[in-house]
């Protein structure tokens with residue numbers, strides 16, 4: 001099967017291309033750095049030529065208001081170009097509980113992307129996953145100084161990017177779900193607890209201060225980011241992942 005992987009040079013996209021290729025598919029990465037621009041449409045028709053499935057793993061360069069424009073324009077352009085090219089399956093990667101955190105504009109932008117896909121002309125699948133383990137580092141850096149790292153006690157159930165890629169590959173290689181697949185990590189943590197585990201593993205002497213006003217995830221209420229009982233659980237545990245790095 002031929003698949004075009006939009007954002008195929010990114011954290012998840014590059015691993016999806018690798019895994020699809022290893023499974024015997026023809027997986028073609030398409031991204032800004034390969035000359036394909038989802039926003040202007042440059043190179044898009046050529047990138048989709050002959051593709052059975054499009055996997056959209058592009059990401060907005062920012063998490064602010066501009067992310068709404070990014071996901072609106074990119075999804076609209078990709079659906080139009082895919083329809084024109086005869087694509088039979090459009091897959092996107094979204095976030096577990098995305099509609100439950102309207103306070104975060106990036107989450108509203110991802111919910112908008114989902115809605116555009118649902119209303120589009122092509123059979124589709126939405127893979128919703130939880131926060132990536134790899135996302136801990138930037139999350140901590142936003143609210144840290146030389147002596148402390150501040151994080152709220154938000155419950156999360158994160159997963160490894162490699163497991164995210166596996167979940168995407170499984171869906172992309174199959175028939176359209178016409179709905180959502182939820183996938184989460186194997187363990188629930190509080191974000192501040194995850195920060196303490198991370199600092200300890202890195203022998204980083206800074207103090208982790210629980211601060212329910214700190215950073216992006218302060219806007220999350222209750223268990224909004226945790227999956228329901230239908231979610232599939234990924235195999236990799238955070239402590240094992242940290243130890244292997």
Ligand SMILES: NC(=O)c1ccc[n+]([C@@H]2O[C@H](COP(=O)([O-])OP(=O)(O)OC[C@H]3O[C@@H](n4cnc5c(N)ncnc54)[C@H](OP(=O)(O)O)[C@@H]3O)[C@@H](O)[C@H]2O)c1
Pocket residue numbers: 006007008009010011012013030031032033034036037038039056057058059060061093094095096110129130131132135
């Ligand atoms: N972070 C999380 O915890 C989380 C959780 C659930 C879902 N997600 C979703 O996972 C997806 C992938 O995230 P990621 O971390 O793998 O992203 P990433 O590493 O930031 O990669 C982004 C990719 O998008 C491409 N791109 C950006 N602007 C583009 C444009 N105008 N035209 C074409 N390509 C463009 C980039 O191309 P170049 O490299 O060539 O510039 C790159 O390949 C995102 O949709 C995100 O919302 C993230």
